[in-house]
Structure formats: C-alpha cells, structure tokens
Amino acid sequence: MTERKLEILTIAQGLFMTKGYPATSVRDIAKAAGVEAASxxxxxxxxxxxxxRTCFDLAEKFQDGIAEVNDIYFDAAQKLKMAIDTHVHILTNNIEAAVVFQRDWRHLNDHRRNDFIQLRNKYEDGFRVIVQNGIDEGLFSEVDVKFAALTILSSLNWIVEWYDPKGKLSASQIAENLFNFTFTGLRK
Amino acid sequence: MTERKLEILTIAQGLFMTKGYPATSVRDIAKAAGVEAASxxxxxxxxxxxxxRTCFDLAEKFQDGIAEVNDIYFDAAQKLKMAIDTHVHILTNNIEAAVVFQRDWRHLNDHRRNDFIQLRNKYEDGFRVIVQNGIDEGLFSEVDVKFAALTILSSLNWIVEWYDPKGKLSASQIAENLFNFTFTGLRK
DNA sequence: AAGTTTGCCTAACGAATGTTAGTTATGACA
DNA sequence: TGTCATAACTAACATTCGTTAGGCAAACTT
Incomplete structure (x- = not known):
C-alpha cells in the first residue's frame, strides 16, 4: 500500500466513523483529501x-492478539486479563477503524461479510476457551460459557461508543477496570 | 397515528434494522409496504x-422504565435487578426499533439529535444513581460510578447484536444472567 | 344522493450517487 | 534528451435519491 493510499484510507475511516459508511460519499472523502472524486x-x-481494508486489517489484529494470549501457559484469570488488555488497546489505538469495524461491516458484500462473520466467531471462540479454562481450573464459577464470553465482549466493544483519547482514563486503566468488573462484579 | 401509518413505521423499522437507515431508500419501504414510493x-x-419516531418512542419507554424503578423503596441490588429486567424486556420486545435506536440515532437532524442525547444521558443517570445508592448502602464495592454504569449498560445494549426471539434464552433469563454477572462477576 | 375524505396512482423534479474515459502536468530514470 | 510512471484533472455516464404535483376511484359522512 502506497503512502498516499494509506492516507486516503485514514481520511475515509475518520469520515466513516462520524457519518457512517453508507452516508459518506466518495466526494466527501475526496474533498477531505483535497482532491477531486475521480482522482x-x-x-x-x-x-x-x-x-x-478497514474491517479486515483490524480483524487480523484481533486474531493475532487472542492467538498470542491463548498460546501461553498462564491461568485463566491472567489470560482473561491479558485478553481484555489486548482488546482494549487494539480498540483505542485504532478508534476510528474500530467504530467502522463494529458498526459498518454489514455493508461488505455478501462474500466478504461471510468471511468477516467467520473471523468474528473464531475470535469469540478464543474468549470462550478462556472462560471454559477458568471453570475447569476452578477459578470461575460455573456460568454459561457462551453467554459469559458474549457479555465480556459487550463491555469491551461498547468502548468505541464513548472512548475519548483525551479523556481521563488511559487504555490500560480502562482495561484494568473492565477486568476487575468482569472478574469481581459489583458486590462488596 | 393511524393504523396504516403504524404499519408503515413497523415495516420501515424492519428494513432499517437489516440495512441501516441511510442505506434504506423510501422506495425500499414502499415496495415492502406494497405501494408506490410517492404514496x-x-x-x-x-x-x-x-x-x-423510532428513536423517541423507544426513548420514552426507557425513561418511564427507569423512573418507575427509582421511585420505589428497595435496596440498590433489587433496584439494579429491576432496572436490568426492564431494560432487557424493552429491548427484546422492540428488537427492530431497538437496533435502530442504538445504531442510527446519529442520522437525526442536529436539533433532534441533541434532544436524543439529552434523554440518553438522563437515562444513564438513572443507572448511576442506583450504583451510587449501592455504594452508600454498603452493598456495592467502591467502584467508579460513571464507569460502572456505562459498563452495565454496555452489556445490556449489546443484546441487540445477538438476540434471537427464537433462541433458547427468554428475555427474563437473559436479564437474570446479566444481573448475576454484573453483581457477582466470574470469580468463584 | 351529494359532498368530502382517504389512499393510492403516474409522472416528474433537481440533486446526489459511484464510477469511467480521456487528458495533462510533474518528476524520475535511461 | 526522450521515455515512462504517477497523480492529479475535467467531463460525463447511468442510476438512484427524497420529494412534489396533480389526478382518480372507492369509501365514508351528512
């Protein structure tokens, strides 16, 4: 990918984030890039x-992240902490792409959308494995594995709706809060 | 609102849910309603x-729900349980509208979008009050109130991404699982 | 029965959409 | 100096967009 192409991609992601993919026209992108649409x-x-590219580049980062976590020999609680930390950092380091990734993958064509969903499921599986490990190790209570993984990912993914790079919480702090919340809950 | 108008609204919500608001044309809606676009x-x-209407009708339901919960004299844990239950039922009983509500409110015009955001903040405040109550009552550990409320709502709202009316979990069961998860966490 | 309302129709509007064809200026390399 | 690649341009395309104007038949109201 040439430098200019990457530049255009980044500009497009910024527009997709604020206006959404279908509502962003090629002319919008061109204008933001200081160029005519046809160019x-x-x-x-x-x-x-x-x-x-926005969807699949980020999907790859997530795949690499969860694979790395599940490859090492820690207990499930530590793995979960790492997985959450990795996820949060990927989201916050690519916040514009992340919003598009979460919201606009539906607008991929049928073929690519299927590919995308498959990657997504594989990633969720990584979290299910961790939860199952935790139960097997006697660290986690015997919850519905699928449901738990989904709920954890819910909390993580919603970050893109409110994360502010200039906010008071750093990515690491957000990740720590989320792990504590997930692991311990509200109860005193 | 006439019966026919409600019918059209419902049809539109179904299309908005699957295609998104900007990608759904008036002609799409007309076709689904068996009528010409101009009609x-x-x-x-x-x-x-x-x-x-989709956004604000649902917003009203949420407002009424949280107001009702915060009006009664229960302890914070019970209130939280009720608030979650109410929220989940509103989402699942209006799943098509709920998806649009979550995803497409951005496409309201400036004025109405501001109104919407205000309602949303007010609703989130309702959850913050419950969490604060829980801390004051000594039932909840001393978490960051804002962050906790946001995280709880994350888990609740993500439901619209995976909820299947024909799935094995009923709305009440989902709500119960979510409360347990929120209150207790994963730790054994 | 006469008048009015309702719910749809056809036709068309101007604007915006994604994309293509063909051209031109610039700068690197032989 | 001549050749080629790059990155932009203008112009235009077919299509789709949300919406309006005006008409017509059936159904309800008086």
Missing amino acids: LYSHINGKEELLD | LYSHINGKEELLD
Whole structure:
C-alpha cells in the first residue's frame, strides 16, 4: 500500500466513523483529501475497498492478539486479563477503524461479510476457551460459557461508543477496570 | 397515528434494522409496504419522521422504565435487578426499533439529535444513581460510578447484536444472567 | 344522493450517487 | 534528451435519491 493510499484510507475511516459508511460519499472523502472524486480511483478500486481494508486489517489484529494470549501457559484469570488488555488497546489505538469495524461491516458484500462473520466467531471462540479454562481450573464459577464470553465482549466493544483519547482514563486503566468488573462484579 | 401509518413505521423499522437507515431508500419501504414510493407521503412527512419516531418512542419507554424503578423503596441490588429486567424486556420486545435506536440515532437532524442525547444521558443517570445508592448502602464495592454504569449498560445494549426471539434464552433469563454477572462477576 | 375524505396512482423534479474515459502536468530514470 | 510512471484533472455516464404535483376511484359522512 502506497503512502498516499494509506492516507486516503485514514481520511475515509475518520469520515466513516462520524457519518457512517453508507452516508459518506466518495466526494466527501475526496474533498477531505483535497482532491477531486475521480482522482481517488488512481489509488483505490472503489469505495468498498476502503471498508473492506478497514474491517479486515483490524480483524487480523484481533486474531493475532487472542492467538498470542491463548498460546501461553498462564491461568485463566491472567489470560482473561491479558485478553481484555489486548482488546482494549487494539480498540483505542485504532478508534476510528474500530467504530467502522463494529458498526459498518454489514455493508461488505455478501462474500466478504461471510468471511468477516467467520473471523468474528473464531475470535469469540478464543474468549470462550478462556472462560471454559477458568471453570475447569476452578477459578470461575460455573456460568454459561457462551453467554459469559458474549457479555465480556459487550463491555469491551461498547468502548468505541464513548472512548475519548483525551479523556481521563488511559487504555490500560480502562482495561484494568473492565477486568476487575468482569472478574469481581459489583458486590462488596 | 393511524393504523396504516403504524404499519408503515413497523415495516420501515424492519428494513432499517437489516440495512441501516441511510442505506434504506423510501422506495425500499414502499415496495415492502406494497405501494408506490410517492404514496407513502400520504401518511408520513418524510423519511426522517420514521427514524425520529423510532428513536423517541423507544426513548420514552426507557425513561418511564427507569423512573418507575427509582421511585420505589428497595435496596440498590433489587433496584439494579429491576432496572436490568426492564431494560432487557424493552429491548427484546422492540428488537427492530431497538437496533435502530442504538445504531442510527446519529442520522437525526442536529436539533433532534441533541434532544436524543439529552434523554440518553438522563437515562444513564438513572443507572448511576442506583450504583451510587449501592455504594452508600454498603452493598456495592467502591467502584467508579460513571464507569460502572456505562459498563452495565454496555452489556445490556449489546443484546441487540445477538438476540434471537427464537433462541433458547427468554428475555427474563437473559436479564437474570446479566444481573448475576454484573453483581457477582466470574470469580468463584 | 351529494359532498368530502382517504389512499393510492403516474409522472416528474433537481440533486446526489459511484464510477469511467480521456487528458495533462510533474518528476524520475535511461 | 526522450521515455515512462504517477497523480492529479475535467467531463460525463447511468442510476438512484427524497420529494412534489396533480389526478382518480372507492369509501365514508351528512
């Protein structure tokens, strides 16, 4: 990917984040890039390529993250802490792409959308494995594994709705809070 | 609202849910309603009215729900349980509207979007009050109130991403699981 | 029975959409 | 100096967008 193409991708992600993919026109992107709409086609194949790269580049980062965590020999609580930390850092380090990733993957074409969903399921499986490990190790109470993994991921993913890079909480602090909340709950 | 108008609104919500608001055309809605696009304008003022009603009708239900919970004299744990139960039932009973409510409120016009955000903040405040009560009553550990309320709502709201009316978990069961998870956490 | 309302129709509007074709200026390399 | 690649341009395309105007038939009201 050339430097200019990456630049355009980044600009597009910023617009997709604030306006949403379908509501962002190629002309919007061109304008933000200081260029005519047609000129973009020297760099990209079409609007959808920008969405595609956004979704799949981030998906790859998530895959790598969870694979790394599940490869090491720690107990489930430590693994969960690491997985949460990794997830939060990926989200906050790529907040614009992350919003698009969460919200606009539906607008991929049928084929790519299927690929995407498959990756997503695989990732969720990684979290299920951790929860199951925790139960087997006697560290976690015997919850519904699928439901628990989903709920943990809910809390993590909602970050993109409120995260502010200039806010008072750093990514690491957010991750720590989330782990504590997930592990311990509200009860005193 | 006439019966036909409500019918059109419901049809629109179904389309908004699957395609998203900006990607759903007036002609799509008309086709699903078995009518020409122009005919819709005998019933509605414009496309945006459909989004507006969807967002604010549901917002009202949420307001009523949290107000009711905070009006009664139970301890914070019971209140939280009720608030979660109410929230989950509103979401699952209006799943199509709920998806639109969560995802597409951004496409309201500036004025209405501000109104919407205000309602949303007010609702979140309701949850913060419950968490604060719990801490004051010595039932909850001394967490960051704002963060905790946000995290609870994250788990609740993500439901719309996976809830299946024909799935094995009923709304009440989902609510119970979520309360247990929130209150107790994973730790054995 | 006469008048009015309702719910739809066809036709068309101007604007915006994603994309293509063909051209031109610039700068690197032989 | 001549050749080629790059990155931009203008112009235009077919299509779709939300919406309006005006008409017509059936159904309800008086």
